[in-house]
Amino acid sequence: MLSLRRTTLKYLQVRDYLRALAGSELTAGDPVPSERALCERFGVSRMTVRQAVDALVVDGILERVQGRGTFVAPPKVDLQVRLASFTEEMTRRGMTASVKVLGAGIVEAEPDIAEALQVAVGDDVIHLHRLRFADDEPMAVEHSWLPALRLPGFLDGGVPSSVYVDLGTRGLVPDWGEDTIDAGEADHDEAELLTIGPGKPVLRITRRAFTGDQAIEYASAAYRSDRYTLWVPVSRPN
Ligand code: GLP
Structure with missing residues (x-):
């Protein structure tokens, strides 16, 4: 239970960090930090990073480009x-x-x-x-x-x-x-x-x-x- 809560909190941290980054330092078309960099920075698994990115892709804040990586999406x-x-x-x-x-x-x-x-x-x-x-x-x-x-x-x-x-x-x-x-x-x-x-x-x-x-x-x-x-x-x- 406790570890589930910790994972959820970590997931939210990664998600909120990327959301804030996309709204400040980065602009449309900029690549987001690599999965590996995010795993290291937050001490989380790749799965947690992917979940956070998935949520932001669904929200239209990030976009995945096949074979190229993940980028800040154009504004809605x-x-x-x-x-x-x-x-x-x-x-x-x-x-x-x-x-x-x-x-x-x-x-x-x-x-x-x-x-x-x-x-x-x-x-x-x-x-x-x-x-x-x-x-x-x-x-x-x-x-x-x-x-x-x-x-x-x-x-x-x-x-x-x-x-x-x-x-x-x-x-x-x-x-x-x-x-x-x-x-x-x-x-x-x-x-x-x-x-x-x-x-x-x-x-x-x-x-x-x-x-x-x-x-x-x-x-x-x-x-x-x-x-x-x-x-x-x-x-x-x-
Ligand atoms: C919007 C409305 C449609 C309408 C269309 C007309 O998209 N939801 O119901 O048919 O505008 O757009 P247009 O004049 O560009 O064809």
């Missing part, structure tokens, strides 16, 4: 909880948004999509499956559904690079909406697309967006939680 993107598009959010952060279209077409609305979009079951809806990048790094996998009847010719010129810019040109950019955010694990396909391991944590964000009183989008996305921090302004209840 603070994703504001507001009705912004992916392109707007990345531009605000000084990053370049890009997209890989994994699938796009008109499908018949399934009951849950029909309900979310306030259309009849079986009505035409536009379905987009997209991998979103910031500065060429994969960040999120998104499925979006939009009511096809309200968006004639939406796919005629190919999938727009920004859906919200396209909606804006039609005077249909959403003006309010609701997001729900859940903790989840990347499934096999998401893990591959996001270049993270299967089962790694992701933020599952679903959105219903409205223009006036009409639903214009229902979306379901998996964001890398090692690269995102949700930023939520909070105020006292009235």
Whole structure:
């Protein structure tokens, strides 16, 4: 029991030391001290050092690069909880948004999509499956559904690079909406697309967006939680 507590304390010491180092002396891309150096410094086993590093990798503070070692990760993107598009959010952060279209077409609305979009079951809806990048790094996998009847010719010129810019040109950019955010694990396909391991944590964000009183989008996305921090302004209840 006592030795278990000692090991836990040592683990926390290593973890906190590396966390502090990553936030002070070292910057993104710098290598962290070697496993051996950390073992010697703290008098712990390699396993303890690895556990501490693992925890910081999951938190997005460090990253392991195959065959090269462990480095301080780039700072997380603070994703504001507001009705912004992916392109707007990345531009605000000084990053370049890009997209890989994994699938796009008109499908018949399934009951849950029909309900979310306030259309009849079986009505035409536009379905987009997209991998979103910031500065060429994969960040999120998104499925979006939009009511096809309200968006004639939406796919005629190919999938727009920004859906919200396209909606804006039609005077249909959403003006309010609701997001729900859940903790989840990347499934096999998401893990591959996001270049993270299967089962790694992701933020599952679903959105219903409205223009006036009409639903214009229902979306379901998996964001890398090692690269995102949700930023939520909070105020006292009235
Ligand atoms: C965010 C939202 C999605 C929305 C997308 C539009 O990622 N979570 O629901 O579809 O923005 O972004 P863009 O205009 O860059 O296509």
